[in-house]
Amino acid sequence: MKVSTLTLVAAALVGVSQTAAAETKIGFVNSDRVMREAGPAVRAQQRLEKEFEKRDQELQRMAKDLQGMQEELERNGTTMAETDRRTKERALNDLNRDFQRKQREFREDLNQRRNEELASVLERANRSVKQIAESEKFDIIFQEAVYASPRIDITDKVIKALSESK
Template sequence: MKFSRVALIVGCALSLVAPAVMADSRIGFVNSDRVMRESTPAVQAQQRLEKEFSKRDGELQNMAKELQGMKADLEKNGLTLSASDRSKKEREFSDLNRDFQRRQREFREDLNQRRNEELATVLDRANKAVKAIAEREKYDIIFQEAVYASPAIDITDKVIKELDGAK
């Protein structure tokens, strides 16, 4: 009984103090996805990736077209070819298809690794920008993930401007 009275008194005291503490707190929110899509460093990173991997992507697209042509040729002329010619063409198709799948897998792995490297660099810069804004504007806490955030506490535009300004 005595414990519940103390708990009640402490609860009442906290409910009176909590709004005063919250009134002095500054809270912010950053939409990380938007930062990673719209900031200059993120856009430049995406352009570097596209430039770096465009040649290999083109080669893979050409291989895919060649495979489609070989398959269409086999389906169209397969019945008129001799057994040895048909077998030879099927083996060539199978070898090219295997090589294509291997190259495509290596391409995806290399692209994902480079994308992760580039995004890690952009994310590091974004976190530094968030920290600089938080210190400069006296924020108590800044969230990057939330189910809902009021536009009044959204500082994403400030972070993007900070990133775009800091080359």
């Protein structure tokens, strides 16, 4: 008798959960795609590239200078006078230290600015997701998932909403 009661309760619960699942509207947003393709994200990336372009070019020039000095020292180091070789090695070490410091500062500044820009875009994206969720009566929208069916993917809607907003 207990087995049949448990079976009936389990069947009822399965029926209730299936009904609740059928009424639940679920969506998914691919955040990575939004941050790559949405207009504000693309513009933020362009601003960053423009802002850091000169410093990047300076670092590339310094790297070339370092490589040239290193090659010259390797090529002519054995035939140079001891004092000339030491002077060139010291200059190479000084330039290398300066290069590494500037490179580290560049990365830190770039990361800080990227985080600022992306935080702004992410905030706008979250507002767009919330507006879509409210207007289309979604119960839940996921941003991270191992798998999401294209049927529930609203990423294109979010990108479009972001690109249209000012």
